[in-house]
Amino acid sequence: MADISTENKDGIHFITVNGEIDAGSSIYLDDALKAALENDEKKIVADLSGLHYISSAGLGVFISHLDEFKLKNIQLALFGINETVKQVFDILGLEKLLTIEKTKEEAINSFDE
Amino acid sequence: MNSKLTIGCDKNELVRVRQFTSDMLEEHKVPDLQAHKLVLAVDEVCANLIIHANDCNPDSRIEYNIIFKPKQIVFTFKDRGVGFDINEYESPSMEELVSSRRQGGLGLMLVKRIMDKIEFSTEKNHNICRLIKMYP
Numbered sequence: 188m189a190d191i192s193t194e195n196k197d198g199i200h201f202i203t204v205n206g207e208i209d210a211g212s213s214i215y216l217d218d219a220l221k222a223a224l225e226n227d228e229k230k231i232v233a234d235l236s237g238l239h240y241i242s243s244a245g246l247g248v249f250i251s252h253l254d255e256f257k258l259k260n261i262q263l264a265l266f267g268i269n270e271t272v273k274q275v276f277d278i279l280g281l282e283k284l285l286t287i288e289k290t291k292e293e294a295i296n297s298f299d300e
Numbered sequence: 301m302n303s304k305l306t307i308g309c310d311k312n313e314l315v316r317v318r319q320f321t322s323d324m325l326e327e328h329k330v331p332d333l334q335a336h337k338l339v340l341a342v343d344e345v346c347a348n349l350i351i352h353a354n355d356c357n358p359d360s361r362i363e364y365n366i367i368f369k370p371k372q373i374v375f376t377f378k379d380r381g382v383g384f385d386i387n388e389y390e391s392p393s394m395e396e397l398v399s400s401r402r403q404g405g406l407g408l409m410l411v412k413r414i415m416d417k418i419e420f421s422t423e424k425n426h427n428i429c430r431l432i433k434m435y436p
Contacts, residue, residue: 247403
């Protein structure tokens with residue numbers, strides 16, 4: 188239902204999320220972000236172009252790590268969110284809290300050095 | 301198409317709830333973006349009933365049905381778990397959620413923003429939760 192893979196390239200940690208993230212599968216996204224924290228990654232790009240559905244459980248995973256990311260100067264950018272998934276972010280006003288870009292390049296370019 | 305679905309209180313059942321809801325909304329020609337929001341609200345309420353009201357006990361059942369009325373769609377959930385009126389729940393602010401580092405709290409906020417009316421009642425040991433969406 189949810190397929191998550193990670194890759195490190197040019198100093199950036201990429202997390203690719205495919206499928207559906209709901210109350211049952213959000214733990215896999217949480218595990219991926221926790222692993223990035225443990226590995227002391229400083230720049231994280233989440234590729235959501237293969238994400239078809241996300242419920243509050245998945246959004247809550249991103250939100251729950253924001254405080255720690257800020258404290259540890261970890262930058263997170265999301266990209267590739269489709270129209271139906273984006274409206275979920277919009278309903279909650281999450282664009283104010285998260286860096287959401289259209290393309291991978293824009294996500295990478297959003298980072299401070 | 302049967303508009304009733306009974307599920308066990310297992311998080312894996314949420315896929316079936318979403319598919320069922322999506323199929324029903326498609327059959328009634330609800331536009332895709334609107335349907336996606338309604339599926340999300342239903343998923344959130346079901347997840348809440350499974351996890352919090354029924355402690356993920358797969359032997360506990362939730363009866364769910366959708367009724368299409370001339371001016372509204374009514375989603376009804378019936379269970380025997382711990383009763384909880386969403387209307388009495390005060391959603392935390394986004395700032396509170398971020399600083400508390402908790403993962404919960406967004407679901408019912410979504411349900412309240414998507415649905416036009418939420419009703420909760422208890423009848424003969426059953427809790428009944430109704431989500432109502434008005435047609436434009």
